Amino acid sequence: MNPIQQPAIKSLIVRLHKGSLILPVNLMAELVTGGELTPSEHPGVEGWLQWRNRQIPVVSLESLCMQEEAGESDEGKCLILHTVSTLPSLPFIALRVQGGLNTLDILPDTLRDDHSGNVQRCPYVARQVRASHLLCFIPDLPAIEAVLAEVLQLTAEQSESALLE
Template sequence: MQQRPLLIPSACIADIENYSRPEPNYPEAEWLLGDLNWRGAKIPVVSFERLNRGRFAEFSATNRIAVMHRTSKNNRLPFYAMVVQGVPQPLTLVREEVRSATDETGPMEKYRVLLREVPASIPDLYLLEQKINEVISGYKHEVVQETGEMSE
């Protein structure tokens, strides 16, 4: 994110891609930037900043797309993508290096923390996926099933 890093379990990240502008398909949700073709399937692309009521720059040379595995049991959304800044870095966390931050969380954050004295956000991925499902439920989507087969 532009304002503060996100802490996401590495198991949630399926792939990191160079940024390409998503195909706009969801005019009623400015935070849902559109769809991206990924491995033969269209997956929705989210601006976490917009959904969390922050600012989002449309394009930066450091933008990347993080393709995310779903955390819920919804087969309709096995993958989705999130715009990120730079290349995500793996971290090994030690309890003593993480402490609660005192500032208020945004609507899509579970927690705000200080990681080695750097402000960071822990997103509510389950809620994020619910929000995506609410919007895309009215649209017909090709999705990749867990087996790798395509279906609608």
């Protein structure tokens, strides 16, 4: 009797300043090159990208994990993602990325947990794995989105208090 074969998950592998990320393809909205960021005073938010008449918060996993200052990408590429949370104020987020996108079909045995060099756990990384001999991070999108939701709440409150003054 054959065990039921689980379907492969079509995934993206994207390069960060240091390391790579694995994300499901269905979360990707668009890869944007260039585009000036409006500065942000909030830690973890590199800035705001104007995209399709929306302000999208741009985050860098490295700066969220405090591994380094936001690695300024030479290319200025942002990967726009659909969010996994149901917050109406946060339909999209953008991740700072480098290079192009590679796809990978992930089966249950494709990924191997890899704990090398993971001295301090970042709360925004769900798993550190090897995929095709490449060290990759699987981001904890609900945790990242929760932080951004707090930032958006703070921004809204600051805007309201500025209006009241």
